[in-house]
Amino acid sequence: MYLIEWQMWMLLIDRAHSTDPKAKNSESASQLVYASDEEKDVQAARQKASSRPKMRGPVYKYSDHILEARAGASEDKRGLISILSTMVIALIILGTVATAHYATELISSIANVDSTIDGHALFLVTFFLALTSCYTAAYLKYGLKITRLEMFTSRHLLVRFNRLTGQVHLHRPLYCGGVVTLPWHGITSSAAPGGNGGALTLSLFWSSQTTKMLYPEIVWIGKVSTNPHEIQAEWEFIRRFMDEGPEGLPRPRITSHFPWPWQAFTPQFEGLSHYFRHSSQIIKLGLVLISPAFLIIGLGHWLSLLLCWKPRWPKIIREAGLPGKPIPPLTTLADRPPHIQERLRQNAHLWAIRPGQRPAKKPRATRRRAKPGNQSTTDKESSTDETHRADRPQT
Incomplete structure (x- = not known):
């Protein structure tokens, strides 16, 4: 917005x-x-x-x-930024909930009588914690300022x-x-x-x-x-x-x-x-x-x-x-x-503004060059006169 x-x-x-x-x-x-x-x-x-x-x-x-x-x-x-931001925030929330869930299972396994560490829970806690942390850090650094354009x-x-x-x-x-x-x-x-x-x-x-x-x-x-x-x-x-x-x-x-x-x-x-x-x-x-x-x-x-x-x-x-x-x-x-x-x-x-009035535009002089092979009427007349002068007998 x-x-x-x-x-x-x-x-x-x-x-x-x-x-x-x-x-x-x-x-x-x-x-x-x-x-x-x-x-x-x-x-x-x-x-x-x-x-x-x-x-x-x-x-x-x-x-x-x-x-x-x-x-x-x-x-x-x-609206579009809000939809995309909501999806990213939902991923962060789901990752946080998953991390908390498996962390609870890990703590429960350690709190048992035999104090056996559940390797599966430990892996999932580490995975979701690292993934959610990366998502959250990237969003806070780059995405939050975009989200705040609408939310x-x-x-x-x-x-x-x-x-x-x-x-x-x-x-x-x-x-x-x-x-x-x-x-x-x-x-x-x-x-x-x-x-x-x-x-x-x-x-x-x-x-x-x-x-x-x-x-x-x-x-x-x-x-x-x-x-x-x-x-x-x-x-x-x-x-x-x-x-x-x-x-x-x-x-x-x-x-x-x-x-x-x-x-x-x-x-x-x-x-x-x-x-x-x-x-x-x-x-x-x-x-x-x-x-x-x-x-x-x-x-x-x-x-x-x-x-x-x-x-x-x-x-x-x-x-x-x-x-x-x-x-x-x-x-x-x-x-x-x-x-x-x-x-x-x-x-x-x-953003500075120049003082005074805008100067008048100078007229652009257009010069058309004759196409190769095409001679103007003046050129043709001058060449014809030179031919006539060459054919005249000299006295």
Whole structure:
């Protein structure tokens, strides 16, 4: 579920970028962004994107100044890691039970009057103990961090918009970047006019110039959709809520944090309803045939919800906007641990924005070379004149 967010955070603090001299001197895609491009995207995000604003959800809180929704780029794919992790954990538990069983038999044989050691029990205890220890050590070192992308972590990634403080709060686990507070002004959106209309999920972006943390921030919001108008309507709802207030906006349906079963099965079919209605009969039949796979993933999804806990905001963010309560400070580089700060400083060149405007492209001069054996009309005329001059008598 948090795979993309985890990979992005690992990319931001990757040591390879800071130690590779070629990476520092290379022209990466992020370095080709100019301040004029950033300003253009920010201005586009302030414009009207849809005439029918609608929040598709899930929305967990909605008031006069708070809008809290589900975030995350791969919520609909949640479940597969949970199934695989459950199988590995089950093997470890079975190995532990088998080791304890044969250890009991071994102790019973030693405790007898003749104190005879049962060689069969001793072999099985040694075998299962060694095998289970190897499984457990490998899982704790390599597998647990993958399991925590879906299990034994926060139940959902959250994004909270506070229109009174003009801030956006992102709730993520520490291994995905943690809880951060970002400014509303300076935000760009994939659903803004001129944005990435082909995106499947609404995404919001803050450049390194806006965050003041030497790296950009990005968050994906809500459900997956193949209809760009739904994504534009969702962004228009958020934009109008933050800039104008909740007046005139349709009240969204509030979703509970309790892990109901339907909350695990419905995400597997997000984005397929519009595609299903406009697809051919063969594709519809194929979707029906593979629907049991969606149900299996849904069971894993529900299992992951049951083995996670409800995310909780810090007190200063929960009380932000209330009378007499302080405004949360924006997250800065100093809020990170010292070793993370060093990594971010060393990789800052990857996300830097060039000042000024993008230089105009130079026109490329195209020169067509004449094919071998083909002479132009001018060449033919010049050769004919030279022949005539050679045939004339000299005086």
